Amino acid sequence: MLLCSIPNCNKFRVRRTACVLCQRCLCLEHLKPQFHTCPSYQIEEQEDAYFEGIRKAQLEEFDRLRSTLDFVALRERASSLKGGTNCSIPFETSDSPVHDMVGGMNYHFPILFEDGVTWICRVRRQSPPPELQDAIIESEVATMRFLASIGVPVPKVHDFSVHINQGSIGMPYILMDMVKGRPLDWNAASEAAKEYVLEQLADIFICLSQHPFPSIGCLYPSDDTSLKVGPLTFDDHVDQNSDGTLSLLGPFTDWQSYLRALIKRNLQFILDGKAYTDARVDAYLVHLTLRDSLPALATFCTHSDGEFFLKHMDDKGDHILIDDSFKIVSIIDWEWAQLVPKPDAFAAPLFLLDIGQYYDGNNQLSTHEILFAKILEDKGRRGLAHAVMHGRVHHRIAHCIGGDVDNLDDFPKLFSGLQEFILAETDWSIWKESALKKYRLDTGLQNLLLAL
Structure with missing residues (x-):
């Protein structure tokens, strides 16, 4: 769960050191340069290699997400929640634009309904252990539904799933309204x-x-x-x-x-x-x-x-x-x-x-x-x-x-x-x-x- 990503290493990972290039969380020993060789943006001569690595890692991350998600099951679930209205998921195709999907901790990809309504499917980007991920999702949904009930403007949550009952779509998620607005600058x-x-x-x-x-x-x-x-x-x-x-x-x-x-x-x-x-x-x-x-x-x-x-x-x-x-x-x-x-x-x-x-x-x-x-x-x-x-x-x-x-x-x-x-x-x-x-x-x- 919270162990080093190196096979057969039973040491705890160091917090806040997850590498976005190799997608690993390493212990104190395996963070040493002889083991962890990914380029660093903090070293000038490695800066170009670092950002190229970021681009490559993101594409690989998208491919993993696509291979894990059952888009057919997700479309069917969303459609059933909206009274049978047909929908599509642009991210399902490999040539879909993806740069707006990426947040610090989550992916947000749109679900487009035939009647013009758009929902967002939110899935965790850097997955913590399943037990913790379930707690995070359950708490966030409970919080948003509480806020909606007292009149605080938040996206409406239509559905969510955790590991215990994730069904056939492949991973936990939250389905919510897509809000038309821009972040406050x-x-x-x-x-x-x-x-x-x-x-x-x-x-x-x-x-x-x-x-x-x-x-x-x-x-x-x-x-x-x-x-x-x-x-x-x-x-x-x-x-x-x-x-x-x-x-x-x-x-x-x-x-x-x-x-x-x-x-x-x-x-x-x-x-x-x-x-x-x-x-x-x-x-x-x-x-x-x-x-x-x-x-x-x-x-x-x-x-x-x-x-x-x-x-x-x-x-x-x-x-x-x-x-x-x-x-x-x-x-x-x-x-x-x-x-x-x-x-x-x-x-x-x-x-x-x-x-x-x-x-x-x-x-x-x-x-x-x-x-x-x-x-x-x-x-x-x-x-x-x-x-x-x-x-x-x-x-x-x-x-x-x-x-x-x-x-x-x-x-x-x-x-x-x-x-x-x-x-x-x-x-x-x-x-x-x-x-x-x-x-x-x-x-x-x-x-x-x-x-x-």
Whole structure:
């Protein structure tokens, strides 16, 4: 399941290192250059070979998808769901255009009905273990159906299938409406258009704030057609038990327990060689510091009152589809959505941040964050406005736990922004020297230092 792709290697794969060229996930040993020989875009003389490899790998990936899917069964299923209306799937033929199908995690290919209606079939691009893939699909469908039921604009889900009941089409999938809209390009929009988008987004925040849940986790369907809160489905939080089953985190009834579990898992990943292979000591020290900072960080989440709310978790702006008048027609890509405390759920979406200042460690709010808070305040939602105005700490936490510690160009400044909230040392070198002394008796740190 989560093992190295090399035959007969029983070591765990390193996370976030899946090679798009050879389609393998390798362990720490087999990532070494003598074993993994694919070209890298980071090496100038290998750049052309890398991008040619990307093109070739994508074509091979399409061929594998075509050979796996039973298009006849899929057409019959879609047609039956739409009252017998005939349909076609352009991707079925090898000369169909495919560049618009590819997302970061999924393929989306259209199903065209004779009456002019178009649906989308969504299938996983980089498949995690079947058990996890099923949980991701079930949670995403439950989330989208919940959102539709409360009036949040999302594509209508017509059907889905998981490994347990995938029938004859060959793989799990989701069938949903194709929404006519384009991804929001925040930077290209006029100030008037931005304010209009924020007015609509404020109404969506208000709607979500009216539907609390009792714990932190992901939404799943329950046996009685209602919803239940279950474990987190985000790939980076998943581990494997000794018996081969997956270990999913959650649900949780309080914020500290949630963060503590994430930190503990990342610490274990580092010790097991599953993460941060180029910065294991730095990453370990960061997560030890985060663990010991939880009591101080908890003061920024004192207004959750045991209620938790749905958050998109990947709100960079392109998840919002708009029409030509900047009306929000749909919000998409809910597969990472989860329930979190109110101060986290209603912090400003990431696309409102001044990214340059944010990555420099500056915690000052952007003008659009302040505008969004004002819009919420004007709508009589002071609590939501407060969450936006005081949401920076939640952005910092999200980017530091399991963050890109091995990116030493950006991460030290990101981390300094979080340290500022707890009045800790913000200079990376001084902090690291102090942390090495503070945790010198930690067995895990000692082992990592010996392995250098």
